[in-house]
Amino acid sequence: MNEITKDLLREISEWDGGFKGAYNIRENGQCAGRVSSENIKIENKKDAPGLAIFINPGTKGETVSIPACVTQGGVDDLVYNDFFVGENADVIIVAGCGIHTETGEPARHNGIHRFFLGKGSKVKYLEKHVGKGHGTGLRFIDPVTEVEMEADSQLEMDTAQIGGVDRTTRVTKAKLAENAKLLIRERILTEKDQTAKTEFEVEMNGNGSGVDLISRSVARDNSHQAYHSVIIGNAPCTGHSECDAIISENGKVDAAPELHARDNDAALIHEAAIGKIAGEQILKLRTLGMTEEEAEATIIDGFLS
């Protein structure tokens, strides 16, 4: 593992020279370390580059980390990772990605993750993306996440991409069975000439299923973000999406939420707000002794926390 990979791992995961629990480190498309545990088995996928991760039924309190790092320009890394979560397991999955370039060549990581959550299982999924280095080559991270949730399962997705990535297209799709609950918290900050596009499609097919989708974004400088969510209620269910964005300088944000009620007892709500930082917020923090710049930074840090 090179030093750049170690720096990226510290940023995107809880790596401190090692991991607690099972892990696989991907470095420029190659495996740089792997450990399975008694309850969590990590194997190579047989039909495509990537991993098959098997979490035994009833596994409790374990963490599996599968960070991916691209440390140089000219790398185009495509990986397929499948997670099979056994019934009534309760685990944390950490899957960040870091890209570092010092050249004019582009670098890309495209991670396609599929989650199969067994009945009654509970997963907390943490995903942090960062872009580093002084190279002019564009940094691309294009994650695709597909989720199938069986009855009574719960998935909490917490994703963050706070600057540094030049181009992103994020696609998240989920299908929920009876009483399955999906909570998604996404935070994106774009700056300079970066672009980020994020797409969600959640189908609630089971009685009592529910989704809560919270997206917070900040578009600064000349950056552009586009948000598109589709929530489909095919059964008695509850769906809530909230898209808040702060724009500053010439930042641009498009938000297009869609709600589709296909059942008389589907209760779907969307809230959206886009605007610059409220002047009153800056004034309040200035009355506490901050400069205007310090106030803006504090407001954005809080908003994306």
Next chain:
Amino acid sequence: MLRLENISWSTPDGVGVLKDLSLEVPDGKLIVITGPNGGGKTTLAKIIAGLYQQDSGKIFLNDQDITNLNVTDRARLGISFAFQQPVRFKGISVRKLIELAAGHPMPMDQLCDILSKVGLCAEEYINREVNATLSGGEIKRIEIATVLARHSVLTVFDEPEAGIDLWSFANLIKTFEEIRKNLNGSIVIISHQERILRIADEILIVADGTVKAQGASDDMMSKLECSSGVTAKCFKQEELF
């Protein structure tokens, strides 16, 4: 001591709001400024804190000319301002806001101390976001907690009773009575409320952009209760609230 000399301020379209207004706030005193709506009270409060810049006149804090200092600089000199409509922040917790006000991280016992002064239990509130889920009474008390955390030499409260329910108002009065007992620095409260007027050392009546009358609280209260015309409209009896 805060001293304002011949302060004038007009709206951008030229309507005079403050007209050659002068006043003094002595050290260690609680001054309540009252008067009819539209008389210039909130404008005066915002000019003291630096949120508005006067058209003419001078402002001194402890004989330092602060006329041209902005909001940040005045805050750093120890002037605090409690907003009439407290500002809400998505993603910033009550704890974070109070720590920002204090300028340093705070252990739990200090947070408890400050929040208990405004009648809130720290354990229930420190991790809550300062967002729309807080009621009008809760956000008002958190606003007051942020200025108490600053240990200011001068604190300005702009109509602390505005926008809160009667139950919260009763608690708010208790909070101000407590602050009055342990007064640290000078306090200026813009208010219409009789019970707030009664805890003042001095009452000033501001109407038509100038100070119409001022004096010790007891004298001024009896004048207000007996008079008619503009001064009679300066405060509301609690039962009318």
